[in-house]
Amino acid sequence: MKTTIRRAILICGLILSTFTVASPQLPTQEPMGGQEFGHSVKHLGNGLYVFRWWVYRNIFIVTDDGVIVTDPLNPKAAKLLQSAIRKLTDKPVKYVVYSHNHHDHISGGNIFKAEGAKFIGHINLVKQLGDHPSPVIPMPDITFQDNYTLKLGGRSLELSYLGPNHGDSLVTMRLPEEKALFVVDIVTPRRVAFRGMPDFWPDEWIRSLKEVEKMDIKYVISGHGPQSQPAIDPASVVTEQRIYLEDLMAAVKQAIDSGIHSPDALKEKIKLPKYKNWRYYDKWLPMNIERIWAFYHMGW
Numbered sequence: 001m002k003t004t005i006r007r008a009i010l011i012c013g014l015i016l017s018t019f020t021v022a023s024p025q026l027p028t029q030e031p032m033g034g035q036e037f038g039h040s041v042k043h044l045g046n047g048l049y050v051f052r053w054w055v056y057r058n059i060f061i062v063t064d065d066g067v068i069v070t071d072p073l074n075p076k077a078a079k080l081l082q083s084a085i086r087k088l089t090d091k092p093v094k095y096v097v098y099s100h101n102h103h104d105h106i107s108g109g110n111i112f113k114a115e116g117a118k119f120i121g122h123i124n125l126v127k128q129l130g131d132h133p134s135p136v137i138p139m140p141d142i143t144f145q146d147n148y149t150l151k152l153g154g155r156s157l158e159l160s161y162l163g164p165n166h167g168d169s170l171v172t173m174r175l176p177e178e179k180a181l182f183v184v185d186i187v188t189p190r191r192v193a194f195r196g197m198p199d200f201w202p203d204e205w206i207r208s209l210k211e212v213e214k215m216d217i218k219y220v221i222s223g224h225g226p227q228s229q230p231a232i233d234p235a236s237v238v239t240e241q242r243i244y245l246e247d248l249m250a251a252v253k254q255a256i257d258s259g260i261h262s263p264d265a266l267k268e269k270i271k272l273p274k275y276k277n278w279r280y281y282d283k284w285l286p287m288n289i290e291r292i293w294a295f296y297h298m299g300w
């Protein structure tokens with residue numbers, strides 16, 4: 001009976017999503033609610049929630065047997081997340097899944113550790129967090145090399161490591177029932193790449209996005225986005241992200257080949273008007289260009 005109801009909710013959710021995808025005004029669903037620098041929670045159906053704190057997001061899944069949490073973000077956000085979960089269920093958080101090694105996404109998990117949660121992450125996290133430990137980042141209890149399927153209360157979360165791309169421990173998280181992918185940092189819809197692309201390897205990033213494009217997904221939930229952005233997007237944003245990077249790299253390569261070698265001159269000369277409506281186009285495009293210059297100039 002419970003399964004039938006859950007399926008019905010899921011199907012309703014997907015019909016609504018499909019309907020809104022077709023809408024010319026909204027890319028997908030309504031934006032996240034809440035105050036811009038505050039936090040908000042959006043239920044996508046079937047116990048799947050998106051939690052936003054400032055421009056950071058994670059997902060959590062409420063099941064009959066407990067809760068799966070992803071990136072706790074930071075101690076302040078984790079506390080808000082924990083009280084949001086407590087309003088929805090009295091079941092404990094059983095698992096916390098880390099997306100990658102960067103501290104701005106995975107700090108603050110101690111409060112979930114205190115309620116007995118097990119932490120899951122890619123095997124490379126052990127060395128990275130060993131080299132750069134933090135008192136507010138519990139070490140993973142469960143690690144894996146390529147793939148790991150987490151199961152709880154009839155729900156599955158499929159974790160995949162795609163090789164180096166942004167750091168060398170990033171995993172994507174697929175919800176097979178919804179055909180949705182939670183992905184952090186390597187897909188941020190309708191925004192140019194983050195500043196000087198810290199810890200991003202441009203060619204590996206493109207390769208990884210091609211891997212994501214092969215996955216059986218219809219939707220993407222991104223680890224970043226202000227409250228004005230939808231909680232969930234169509235999977236086509238992955239291709240848009242890859243094409244942006246390919247356009248950026250091609251433009252920088254072409255300018256270098258034409259004889260421009262100074263990064264300052266490249267930043268002056270190169271424009272990508274196709275993306276002028278993407279967030280941070282004016283401010284961050286020049287920083288993106290300098291990063292790609294370093295890629296070609298230094299092989300880095």
Ligand SMILES: [Zn+2]
Nearest residue numbers: 100102166185
């Ligand atoms: Zn990161």
